[in-house]
Amino acid sequence: MSSLSRPVLSPVEMFGRRLCNRLAVAPMTRVSAHGDGLATDRMKDYYRDFARGGFAIVITEGTYTDKDASQGYDRQPGITDRRQANSWAPIATAIADQGSLAMMQLMHAGALSQWQDARRTIAPSAVPPLGEMMPAYGGSGPYRLPSAMATTDLAEVRNGFVAAARRARRAGFHGVEIHAANGYLLDQFITEYTNRRDDEYGGSVSARIRYPAEIVAAVRDASPADFVVGVRVSEAKVNDFNYRWGGKSEAETIFVALAEAGASYIHVAGEGRGFRESSSDQREPLSTIARRITGLPVIANGGLHDPDLADDVILNEHADLIAIGRAALATPDWPRRIAHGEAVVTFENEMISPSASIQNTDAWFARKLAHGVHG
Numbered sequence: 001m002s003s004l005s006r007p008v009l010s011p012v013e014m015f016g017r018r019l020c021n022r023l024a025v026a027p028m029t030r031v032s033a034h035g036d037g038l039a040t041d042r043m044k045d046y047y048r049d050f051a052r053g054g055f056a057i058v059i060t061e062g063t064y065t066d067k068d069a070s071q072g073y074d075r076q077p078g079i080t081d082r083r084q085a086n087s088w089a090p091i092a093t094a095i096a097d098q099g100s101l102a103m104m105q106l107m108h109a110g111a112l113s114q115w116q117d118a119r120r121t122i123a124p125s126a127v128p129p130l131g132e133m134m135p136a137y138g139g140s141g142p143y144r145l146p147s148a149m150a151t152t153d154l155a156e157v158r159n160g161f162v163a164a165a166r167r168a169r170r171a172g173f174h175g176v177e178i179h180a181a182n183g184y185l186l187d188q189f190i191t192e193y194t195n196r197r198d199d200e201y202g203g204s205v206s207a208r209i210r211y212p213a214e215i216v217a218a219v220r221d222a223s224p225a226d227f228v229v230g231v232r233v234s235e236a237k238v239n240d241f242n243y244r245w246g247g248k249s250e251a252e253t254i255f256v257a258l259a260e261a262g263a264s265y266i267h268v269a270g271e272g273r274g275f276r277e278s279s280s281d282q283r284e285p286l287s288t289i290a291r292r293i294t295g296l297p298v299i300a301n302g303g304l305h306d307p308d309l310a311d312d313v314i315l316n317e318h319a320d321l322i323a324i325g326r327a328a329l330a331t332p333d334w335p336r337r338i339a340h341g342e343a344v345v346t347f348e349n350e351m352i353s354p355s356a357s358i359q360n361t362d363a364w365f366a367r368k369l370a371h372g373v374h375g
């Protein structure tokens with residue numbers, strides 16, 4: 001196929017603007033901020049390179065929303081005050097200057113916080129998380145036992161998301177993506193075994209999706225109409241790749257609640273799984289269900305770095321947009337290279353070892369270059 005006729009490279013009108021193609025950079029934690037959560041100059045170049053490389057949408061790494069218990073990792077960037085917001089402004093500008101949509105992912109880690117300086121970790125219920133902390137993000141050993149969120153915590157976390165979104169907007173972002181995927185706080189509400197609440201936020205799936213939907217609605221209500229408020233969900237989690245929602249009807253309930261809350265788009269993450277396996281229903285991928293039942297723009301994700309497969313997803317209307325994670329990390333100008341039929345760099349785990357920092361990826365490329373030069 002002529003590269004320029006690829007469906008995944010076709011422009012589209014969406015979010016009140018023209019996107020140059022269907023490609024988004026998936027949110028990727030890089031634990032590369034200053035210790036106080038300020039974004040760095042290196043992060044500016046890192047994000048600008050994706051926009052310059054042709055991604056229509058650049059979604060930042062999960063950025064923590066409040067100073068209480070939202071932070072997940074050491075060296076994670078935050079958006080909890082004016083200084084942190086100011087440090088993001090050059091990044092938003094660098095992305096927007098290239099004509100790309102600048103989106104900040106807002107994240108509360110909940111029980112999966114592995115930031116050692118946290119005073120406490122919080123979650124829907126006091127359930128010990130499965131698995132162990134992730135070395136790639138600077139953790140080791142079992143997670144701490146979280147405390148169950150009180151009514152005041154629910155209000156404070158909600159306010160944190162709203163204030164964070166306002167700061168992101170003032171910093172120049174076109175929108176925010178609420179992180180309700182991959183096992184973090186909002187996903188802990190959706191997931192049966194981490195949500196044992198007996199109030200209106202626990203029990204049936206309609207109750208378990210209530211709090212994430214309230215966060216989306218609160219951010220939506222506090223934002224101007226042209227500000228994009230997306231939401232990301234997944235079945236699998238960083239600490240449980242095998243979790244599945246309870247079938248198609250549960251998926252539909254989740255998607256409808258998020259759409260009714262006013263989400264601008266739904267992003268279905270394929271944490272640890274390809275897009276086709278990210279479905280509790282073998283016949284219909286989750287992204288297809290989301291698109292059919294809500295009519296909202298849907299971003300599919302998970303192993304979609306094969307351009308033919310990505311084309312297939314767009315062509316067969318399984319999604320409107322494709323988010324690329326690891327392949328973008330390895331090849332920031334992936335869209336341009338695909339458009340020109342050029343070779344791409346294949347992702348290797350060593351690029352994010354011993355931690356997922358940008359510095360370790362830079363070092364990987366420097367080693368390759370040295371290797372190439374010297375033989």
Ligand SMILES: Cc1cc2nc3c(=O)[nH]c(=O)nc-3n(C[C@H](O)[C@H](O)[C@H](O)COP(=O)(O)O)c2cc1C
Binds near residue numbers: 303304323326
């Ligand atoms: C280094 C790294 C960091 C990640 N950090 C985040 C994150 O901050 N927020 C999030 O929603 N997903 C995060 N993810 C998951 C990716 O967004 C994506 O869902 C996953 O890599 C699968 O997509 P892919 O097959 O295109 O890589 C991360 C993935 C990687 C590899």
